[in-house]
Amino acid sequence: MKEKNSPSAVVSETNSPETSHSSMQEAVQRHWQGVVKRRSFLKGLGIAGATLSASALLGTEGNAQTTRSTANLSKGDAALLRFAAAAELIEADLWQQYNELGGVQGGNPAYMGALSNLDGDMPQYISDNTDDELSHAAFLNAYLISKGEEPVDLDPFRNLPSSQATGAKNKGRLTNLLKLNVDLSWYTRYRSARNPDFGAKLKGPFTIENQPAIPLNDTDTPPNQPQPVPPANAQESRMQAIANTAGFHFAFIEQGGASLYPTLLFKATDPEVLRILVSIGGVEIDHFGLWHDKAGNAVNQPLAGVTDPVTGLTFPDLNARNSELDQTNAP
Ligand SMILES: [Fe+2]
Ligand SMILES: [Fe+2]
Numbered sequence: 001m002k003e004k005n006s007p008s009a010v011v012s013e014t015n016s017p018e019t020s021h022s023s024m025q026e027a028v029q030r031h032w033q034g035v036v037k038r039r040s041f042l043k044g045l046g047i048a049g050a051t052l053s054a055s056a057l058l059g060t061e062g063n064a065q066t067t068r069s070t071a072n073l074s075k076g077d078a079a080l081l082r083f084a085a086a087a088e089l090i091e092a093d094l095w096q097q098y099n100e101l102g103g104v105q106g107g108n109p110a111y112m113g114a115l116s117n118l119d120g121d122m123p124q125y126i127s128d129n130t131d132d133e134l135s136h137a138a139f140l141n142a143y144l145i146s147k148g149e150e151p152v153d154l155d156p157f158r159n160l161p162s163s164q165a166t167g168a169k170n171k172g173r174l175t176n177l178l179k180l181n182v183d184l185s186w187y188t189r190y191r192s193a194r195n196p197d198f199g200a201k202l203k204g205p206f207t208i209e210n211q212p213a214i215p216l217n218d219t220d221t222p223p224n225q226p227q228p229v230p231p232a233n234a235q236e237s238r239m240q241a242i243a244n245t246a247g248f249h250f251a252f253i254e255q256g257g258a259s260l261y262p263t264l265l266f267k268a269t270d271p272e273v274l275r276i277l278v279s280i281g282g283v284e285i286d287h288f289g290l291w292h293d294k295a296g297n298a299v300n301q302p303l304a305g306v307t308d309p310v311t312g313l314t315f316p317d318l319n320a321r322n323s324e325l326d327q328t329n330a331p
Contacts, residue, residue, distance in 0.1 A: 071147075077273040078149045080264050081140055084277065085152040087260060088137035093158075093174040094253055095130040098246060100168050101214055103127040107167020111215050113227035114243030118297045122247075125294075129250075129287055136280050143276065165215035166223035178216060182208040182248050186255040186292070188325050205299070205326050211313050213246040215239060220310070229302050234309040241308035244298035244315050251291035257284030296328030 073081070101108040102115045104127040115122040141151035158172035184204020194200035215221035221239050231237040261281025268274040296318075297303060304317035318326040 073147045073149060073273065074269055077268055077270050078144065078147070080268055080277065081144055081273060082149070082152050084260070084264060084280065085137055085140035085144065086154065087257070088133055088140060088280075089152060089154045090174055091253060091257065092130070092133040092137050093154075094177065095126070095133050097163070097168070097173060097175070097177050097214055098126050098250075099130040101163065101165065102243075102246070103130060108165055108215060108223045110221065110223050110225045110227055110239050111165070111167070111243060114240045115246065117227060117229050117240065117303055118243065118247045119294045122294065125290065126250075129254075132283055132287070136283070140276070140280075163214050164217040165221060166218055168214070177213045177246075177249075179210050180208075180213060180245075180249065181210065182213075182245065182252050184208065184248060184252070186251060186288075187248075187295075190292075191325060191330055205318055205321075206314075206316055208245055208248060208313060211245045211308065211311050212242050213249045215242055231306060237306055237309055240303070240306045241311070241313060241315065244303075244306060245313075247291075247295040247298045251288060251295050254284055254287035254291050257281075258288040260284070293329075300328040 100106065102111045102123060104123045106112045106123055106126075112123050115126070119125075144151045154174055158174055160173040160176050161178070162168050162170050162173060163178060164170075184206065185202050187204050188202045189196060192200065192202055194202065196202060215223070220235075221242065222235060225235055225239065227236060227239060231240045258281070261277050261284055265274055265277035265281060268277055298306075298315050299318040301317060301319070304315060304319075307314040318328050324330060
């Protein structure tokens, strides 16, 4: 799916696991500053409009004049991009934790096995989603810098602990995946005939509270245990429940992005800012759609019915309810 010199390839953690975070970020920043400059140059030549979709979205003629950005961003447009950059840094922090343990070069085979029980593509998709979030954050900050604006830096807040399990890097985090509540209302929101805009309160099909989404340590969750379907003992059930929680959390994260960008983009005034928000927003919607589909496999036979022996959380068989609101193959 990825082109050879695509931004996501540049920021790929999976291709260069030894690369330090800061040097990777510098490389990404340099790359994106180059992209932004190159696109400005192309626009100056008046040829960019022919290949840009934002002009079509705006219903304009699609020439360079109509899509050209002003030299400086308005206060509001800069704030929109900074908000998005902060959200992307948080998204990236979540996905980096998942990628270290369960990505295509993940360091925890039992976790990777349990995730793969949801779908054989899980490690690859985790790695690609991680690359996307890193490139979103890097692009937004590089664009802000190119416009003379302050980029967003959340590094002072990277103070939360890492997992102690094999595969996890021991460094400060922005987010906590070790004990979380997952809002599952997205599962029913997009298939219900009721409308949240008219006051409908939609609940998820079950509840995930105080549950880890990544393995905590090697005692609780041995990194090399097998992960049969269904799990055959308490430790296998524990790891499978953790992976199932991750499967539902993936869709929760991306539902956030899928609803954030359409909300922000209506407030943009500069066509180029609009184009950035539309473009990243489309990727977030794609992420949400695919994770929604994969999560359903945790609550479908033959995997349905796993109970976490530590927290007591059970992943029910949602198809047994015989309802369109719950069935696991509905988008
Ligand atoms: Fe993103
Ligand atoms: Fe995303």
